[in-house]
Amino acid sequence: MDPIREAMLHPSRSARLERRGKLISFLCIALIVLVVVAIFAFVAWHGLATFFENKINLWDFLSKSVWSPAVKDAHGNPEVGALPMIVGSFGVTFLSAIVATPIAVGAAIFMTEISPRWGSKVLQPVIELLVGIPSVVYGFIGLSVVVPVIRHVFGGTGFGILAGTFVLFVMILPTVTSMAVDALKAVPRHYREASLALGGTRWQTIYRVVLRAGMPGILTGVVFGMARAFGEALAVQMVIGNASLLPQNLVSPASTLTSVLTSGIGNTVMGSLENNALWSLALLLLLMSLAFNLVIRWIGKKGEMK
Structure with a gap:
C-alpha cells in the first residue's frame, strides 16, 4: 500500500x-x-418492604397521625402514620421559602441594579461565608438564640416549626440570593436600555423588565432553596422538638422526615417493621427531592422557551 x-x-x-x-x-x-x-433501587427495596412484607396500607401510612411502629392499635395494626412528619417537613420548607424569597430578591436587586460595586465587594463575600457555615453551627445558634427568643415571646418550649423556619431561612438565604443574582445578571443590558429609552424610571425598569425577564432563574433558586430546606436534617432536628405529633401551631414541638430518620435509624434492627418504616420515610424524602428537581427543570425549560 x-x-x-x-x-x-x-x-x-x-x-x-x-x-x-x-x-x-x-x-x-x-x-x-x-x-x-x-x-x-436500594432505598426503594427497603422502603417498599413496609407495604409488601409488613402489609401496611399506603393510605394509612400517609394519612394517619400516630407514629409508633412498636405499638399496635385496637385492631392489631401497627401505628405507622407519617402525616406529622410530612406536615412538619412541608411546613418549615414553605415558610422558610416565603420568608427568604423577598429578602433574597431584594438583596439581589441591590447587588446588581442599585450598587453592584459595593454589593460585589461586601455582600458577595458575606453570602459566600454563610454558604460555608456547617449545619450544626446553624442548629447550635438556633438552639441558643432562636428557641429562647420564641419561648420568651410566644411562650411554650420554644421548639417547633417557627424555630425551624428561622433557622432554615438563614440557611437557604445565601443559596436563593446567589441564584437570584445570577438570574438578574443574565438579563441582557439592552433590555434595561430600551426601557429607559422609552421613558421608564429606574424602579419601573427593575420591576417591569429586569425582574420579569429574570423570573425563571429566580424561581429556580427558590425551588432549589426549598429542596435544600426539605432535606436538611441536623439543624432542624436541634430546634424543632422531635415530637412525632401533628403540630397544633407553629410553636408546638413537631418533627420532620429528616429529623425522625436521623434520630431513629440507628436504634432499629435491620428488617424489622420499625426499620422498614424509616426506610419508607427515606423513600418519600427521595421522591420529594426528585419532584423538586423536576420542577427546577420544568422552570428552566419554560425560561428557555421565553
Missing part, C-alpha cells in the same frame, strides 16, 4: 486521544448513572 495512503487511513494521535477521552467520559457518566440507580 502507498505509504501516503496508509498514513492518511491510519488514525492520528489526536484522533486516538479524542476517542480515549470519549470513552473515559462515557465510563464516568455510566458510573454516575449506575450509582444513582443503585441508590434509588
